[in-house]
Amino acid sequence: MAWDTARTRQLLLDAAVEEFAEHGPEGARVARVATRAGINKERIYQYFGSKEKLFVAVLESELQKLAAAVPLTDEQAADLGDYAGRVFDYHHTHPHFVRLLAWEGLLCQDRVAAECERTDHYAEKIATVTAAQRNGTLTDAVGAGELMHAVIALTASWFTLPQLTRMLMSPAARSGPEHQRAALVTVVRRLTS
Amino acid sequence: MAWDTARTRQLLLDAAVEEFAEHGPEGARVARVATRAGINKERIYQYFGSKEKLFVAVLESELQKLAAAVPLTDEQAADLGDYAGRVFDYHHTHPHFVRLLAWEGLLCQDRVAAECERTDHYAEKIATVTAAQRNGTLTDAVGAGELMHAVIALTASWFTLPQLTRMLMSPAARSGPEHQRAALVTVVRRLTS
DNA sequence: TCCATGTCCAACCCATTGGTTGGGAATGAG
DNA sequence: CTCATTCCCAACCAATGGGTTGGACATGGA
Structure with a gap:
């Protein structure tokens, strides 16, 4: 399987959307995001830096989706x-x-x-x-x-x-x-x- | 000063209202509620049992206030x-x-x-x-x-x-x-x- | 083949936090 | 005065959770 970093990133983002929507920024668990995505926890920090930045990415992603839809x-x-x-x-x-x-x-x-x-x-x-x-x-x-x-x-x-x-x-x-x-x-x- | 348990309870409840309203049930910190109220943390557990029960008490209290007001x-x-x-x-x-x-x-x-x-x-x-x-x-x-x-x-x-x-x-x-x-x-x- | 990079795994670090405990001081009813 | 109750303080416990690290394997381009 070829390395598909975009896909990995997207998997994490999708999982994060669900996690954050469900539990909120405080209740969301980074480990749970990783598990949902089937990706290792550390990847999150490599791709997004921190939980907060991940939340921002999630929000921007969803904003675009709604605006387009x-x-x-x-x-x-x-x-x-x-x-x-x-x-x-x-x-x-x-x-x-x-x-x-x-x-x-x-x-x-x-x-x-x-x-x-x-x-x-x-x-x-x-x-x-x-x-x-x-x-x-x-x-x-x-x-x-x-x-x-x-x-x-x-x-x-x-x-x-x-x-x-x-x-x-x-x-x-x-x-x-x-x-x-x-x-x-x-x-x-x-x-x- | 006489022991005024009702007042102590009320002080805690008031502080909890602010704390929960500000940070939400997840973000609220029990220790902060105690500090806000100027009461020791342990009192919370004696009067309300747990953080969750405190939240319920807070909600019911505020509901009554609005309904009356x-x-x-x-x-x-x-x-x-x-x-x-x-x-x-x-x-x-x-x-x-x-x-x-x-x-x-x-x-x-x-x-x-x-x-x-x-x-x-x-x-x-x-x-x-x-x-x-x-x-x-x-x-x-x-x-x-x-x-x-x-x-x-x-x-x-x-x-x-x-x-x-x-x-x-x-x-x-x-x-x-x-x-x-x-x-x-x-x-x-x-x-x- | 070499090597930089992506990935997994597992353990680890450390601050925070809900909740507890024990000791001791103030209070007021009997 | 006595004693049960209320309270403070300080330390403590166990668990959680954000974030890190190091070692190992896979991948694919040079």
């Missing part, structure tokens, strides 16, 4: 409800990112990884939304930033606050993901109509 | 925007609870502390909202549970995802708490009108 075109900006639904679907099939984001929010009070790029990324989304607002296809009763914030908050909370969902929704036993998605889309559409 | 009367249910604003104010002056809630959501996937009481508590709120909906003073376009979920999610995210706020809102530099509160109230009113 759920775009927001000018036309789509007219229906943010649909956009929220697609973000929901992404989180549902890739439950790692949103948890990483939540942990980052709780732990990193000052600066976060790739803050500049991410700010730019969000600025693009906001520009798209603003354009739709000027365009008249989207309400301008609420600022574009506030709108995006609301969409992200509403979408993420289904995954980051599952205990709330359980305690709020259980009475009617209708808390399947389809229902959650529908509720999200409805709420966002109502917010933007 | 921000009620929702039948009349107030007509304006959920105002209610959201008051919850925001509570979180702003008592930033512990919402962080504890977020950590709980990430760590405790199955059961959480005092789940029954909390479910009941939320059921009351939902009943109030439902009454307002039947009453006609509140839209019934969205279910009561979904509405409460949205309100909580929108309110909490300002505190649990500060990095988002920074990256989304910074362009206009208008991200003071007053603005956040106003945006929240607007959004919720728009959602419920």
Whole structure:
């Protein structure tokens, strides 16, 4: 077998994504990452340097994935409800990112990884939304930033606050993901109509 | 000085609230709780048994505080925007609870502390909202549970995802708490009108 | 063939941390 | 005064976990 350092690195990164998403930066165990990846622990330090740097790498990797997977075109900006639904679907099939984001929010009070790029990324989304607002296809009763914030908050909370969902929704036993998605889309559409 | 065991217990609990809110259940250090409280570490084990049990005590304590501090009367249910604003104010002056809630959501996937009481508590709120909906003073376009979920999610995210706020809102530099509160109230009113 | 590099393994180092223990001092009820 | 209780202090224990090291084998290019 040829040495495939890129593959080794990727295996470690994938395992780290799962580990960090599951247990958070504090609870994550370096040894467990290595075991998950089927790679020796020391490799982590060679490729990433430290647990913290590994976390940063994990976060950046997941950020790219999400940005690539759920775009927001000018036309789509007219229906943010649909956009929220697609973000929901992404989180549902890739439950790692949103948890990483939540942990980052709780732990990193000052600066976060790739803050500049991410700010730019969000600025693009906001520009798209603003354009739709000027365009008249989207309400301008609420600022574009506030709108995006609301969409992200509403979408993420289904995954980051599952205990709330359980305690709020259980009475009617209708808390399947389809229902959650529908509720999200409805709420966002109502917010933007 | 008389022995005041209730005070000692309370000092420990208060210190634990801060420690757990700041660092989370994993990052919290028992020794630091003791130091914060100015009480010896061993007392914690006498009064609470273990770190985990201390966390449960902390959570229950904060739950009671919030429930007592921000009620929702039948009349107030007509304006959920105002209610959201008051919850925001509570979180702003008592930033512990919402962080504890977020950590709980990430760590405790199955059961959480005092789940029954909390479910009941939320059921009351939902009943109030439902009454307002039947009453006609509140839209019934969205279910009561979904509405409460949205309100909580929108309110909490300002505190649990500060990095988002920074990256989304910074362009206009208008991200003071007053603005956040106003945006929240607007959004919720728009959602419920 | 030689050799730099990737990898595994296993042990190791050391700081941290949850939790315990024993001794002794303060307190206040009886 | 006596004594059970509360408390502090300091040391201690066992386990965990981040990070390192050294030795050995595989690989493939020069």
